[in-house]
Amino acid sequence: MQGPVKYHKLPTRPVLASLILLFYFSCLPLLFCADPGQLISRERQISDFEAKLIPAGVPSYSDITPGEILKHPTVMVNESYWKENGHGNLDRITRNRNDFGIELHFPAQTEVEITGNLWQEKTPLEKQTYRADGMTISGNTIFNKYLSASAGFTTKRYDDRNFHDTDSGYANLRANLRDYAILDLEFERSDEVHNKFGMIQGIQADQWKAFVSSDITRSLEVKGAADYLDYNDDNKGIYLLGSVGYAFTDFPRVFKIVLSEEYRDTRNNALSLYFDDFTYLATIIHPYWCPQNYSAQTVTFEWFHDISNRRTSDAQRRYYDIRVSFGTDSENDPSVRLEAEWRCEFLKHLSAGFRGMIHRSGEWDADSIFTDLSYRF
Numbered sequence: 001m002q003g004p005v006k007y008h009k010l011p012t013r014p015v016l017a018s019l020i021l022l023f024y025f026s027c028l029p030l031l032f033c034a035d036p037g038q039l040i041s042r043e044r045q046i047s048d049f050e051a052k053l054i055p056a057g058v059p060s061y062s063d064i065t066p067g068e069i070l071k072h073p074t075v076m077v078n079e080s081y082w083k084e085n086g087h088g089n090l091d092r093i094t095r096n097r098n099d100f101g102i103e104l105h106f107p108a109q110t111e112v113e114i115t116g117n118l119w120q121e122k123t124p125l126e127k128q129t130y131r132a133d134g135m136t137i138s139g140n141t142i143f144n145k146y147l148s149a150s151a152g153f154t155t156k157r158y159d160d161r162n163f164h165d166t167d168s169g170y171a172n173l174r175a176n177l178r179d180y181a182i183l184d185l186e187f188e189r190s191d192e193v194h195n196k197f198g199m200i201q202g203i204q205a206d207q208w209k210a211f212v213s214s215d216i217t218r219s220l221e222v223k224g225a226a227d228y229l230d231y232n233d234d235n236k237g238i239y240l241l242g243s244v245g246y247a248f249t250d251f252p253r254v255f256k257i258v259l260s261e262e263y264r265d266t267r268n269n270a271l272s273l274y275f276d277d278f279t280y281l282a283t284i285i286h287p288y289w290c291p292q293n294y295s296a297q298t299v300t301f302e303w304f305h306d307i308s309n310r311r312t313s314d315a316q317r318r319y320y321d322i323r324v325s326f327g328t329d330s331e332n333d334p335s336v337r338l339e340a341e342w343r344c345e346f347l348k349h350l351s352a353g354f355r356g357m358i359h360r361s362g363e364w365d366a367d368s369i370f371t372d373l374s375y376r377f
Helices: 014-031 196-201
Strands: 074-086 091-106 110-122 130-144 147-158 166-176 182-191 204-215 220-231 235-247 253-266 271-274 281-285 294-306 318-329 335-346 350-361 364-376
Antiparallel strands (some): 271 281, 335 350, 350 364
16 A cells, blocks of 8 residues: 655745755855866766766866856856656656756855746646746855765746645765766755656655766776665665776767666556546556666767867867667667757857757657756856
């Protein structure tokens, strides 16, 4: 029998929570020693949990950008689009999110980003679009060349009172193990919005993550990730990932092949409940994909091309990255995925970016687009 849904709540007063985060990122770094040249935002960190790495040998943004520019405030506009359809009635939603924000810089290698958020969510069987708004405050700080931290807090408030408002966030600690490996430890509370029932029930997951990456040689890299999920509807799951990648060419034109293996398992499966005539879906218990003893294998072909002039002191990031993946899994469901990323900085103050993904398989289709535009004063 399913237990009661536990509606996770971070601090119930968003303004108070925002002030706490602002105070934390402004004051805590003063206890440590950091090199001013190490100032980078969460987006620009070299590796992340989802295993997207800029190839080894690529100079960091702070290495090639004048320090004074990095200290200036930044205004930004972001837009994201996500659509998924598959796994029966579990993954059926289209989401749009618009962000308008500002990034501020403080002493002791600290950045704070404050954004207003607007969501629009729609399921394929309904004409109505559900709206929500909220606010996000996030930040990162660098203690020294071996240790950094980041955190964020998001409020989401639906216009429709039939849906549960949510508070979500994350806290990350990153350690550089003397350049032998990068270790990330992270806690994240995420909204699991994959269908209308997930919105009605306010499904969230507490995720405890660990990610490690290491460049064995200039061309060979290995990565590993582990994720423990604790859902607020009395369900639990695990996610494990391992990959090996080899770059056949050097920077700035890098061709790489990556082999990866993943494993997923969830304690309870999703359960659809119908009315007596089985023609109308009443609700879903655990309204999200619940893989059980699931494994998948993927081969990815990647082409990364840096088109900036990094030999000059005022070089700006300009690159594109294309990845094509082919996979299969324990359910005999072959898949293909196309991913593309583009970044262009110009006039020393403007930056524009694009990321897109198309995934196709027998059980699950997904499309995503993310665009951003920012101006640094």
